[in-house]
Amino acid sequence: MVVDIPYSALVDPAADISAQLEEAYGPAGLGILTVSGVTRFPELRRKLLPLAARVAALPAAARAQLEDPTSHFNIGWSCGRETLEGGQPDTRKGSFYANPLHDDPVPGHSDLQRRYPAYCAPNLWPHDDLPQLEGAVKALGQLIMEVGLLLARHCDMYCSTRGGYPPRLHDILQQSPCPKARLLHYFAPVSETSGSGRAPSQQWCGWHTDHGSLTGLCSALYLDAAGQPTACPDPQAGLHVRDRSGKVTQVAIPADSIGFQIGEAMQIQSGGLLRGTPHCVVAPRQDLSAGISRNTFAVFMQPRWDCPVDLPAGARPEDVGIGQWRPGLDFGSFSTLTFESYYK
Secondary structure (H helix, E strand, O other): OOEEEEHHHHOOOOOOOHHHHHHHHOOOOOOEEEEEOOOOHHHHHHHHHHHHHHHHOOOHHHHHHOEOHHHOOOOEEEEOOEEOOOOOEOOOEEEEEEOOOOOOOOOOOHHHHHHOHHHHOOOOOOOOOOOHHHHHHHHHHHHHHHHHHHHHHHHHHHHHHHHOOOOOHHHHHHOOOOOEEEEEEEOOOOOOOOOOOOOOOOEEEEEEOOOOOEEEEEOOEEEOOOOOEEOOOOOOOEEEEEOOOOOEEEOOOOOOOEEEEEOHHHHHHOOOOOOOOOEEEEOOOHHHOOOOEEEEEEEEEOOOOOOEOOOOOOOOHHHOOOOOOOOOOEHHHHHHHHHHHHEO
């Protein structure tokens, strides 16, 4: 059961949601919770998610104009650039990345764009081919961030109470000019039937843990071959999370709620009090889902590139458990180590 926190509790600075945070983000938690009751969210979600399929269907030449290799394809269009287990290119999904706050997060600083292109590169928008995309991404992305910052403030209160750590998680995110929004289109599964005529399950997105601080997630929108909304055709498809005991749990985010997952940077900066979990997206079986795609949206709230990814005073490195992390890294360096494991 996924923990849900009403928006009315988040906006109340005196509300005590520490028990819910511990259940969701503590050592035995799933690393994810939902926030319900955000008034403008359902409408903005309905406007944006169908555009994921339209970006993926743009002519090849138009999509090529939206690619940015210098940012590790972390701006604009990306498809087949990440690698799956075994080193195979991931062509099962296409992504459109943008900074929802700033079209140019570091104006006049070409040196930072060269050094930290994944965070400092300017946005690329399909103004001619899909002009409504920019406004839709920014509107939903900024709303998710507003809610995420409220959640981060409560996370600070939780860490102060549980670990005696000074509050800083909210300020780290509020002061960062480089959040990243990702609009995702998971292509209809390719037919790979077994001898019984029933296709084995495929992963639309392989197992991974987000390396940022806090990831805001929308419930997915499934579209049929005609581009019309449809129900998820396979009850086993969708987001799956592996907790620290190794148990895998399917997570369903209600269509009118926002999911928030803990990332590795916040796990470190909270001294391990807040913990992320590996997760993947399982595609529906082909025999149940011919022509059906999945469309969703995530906002990665993360520190500035030069923010130290460090432990709070009194925390121990062994409490963190992040493989690529070591003391002394800033977020830019920490991210580079992560990207090198995912991208060609």
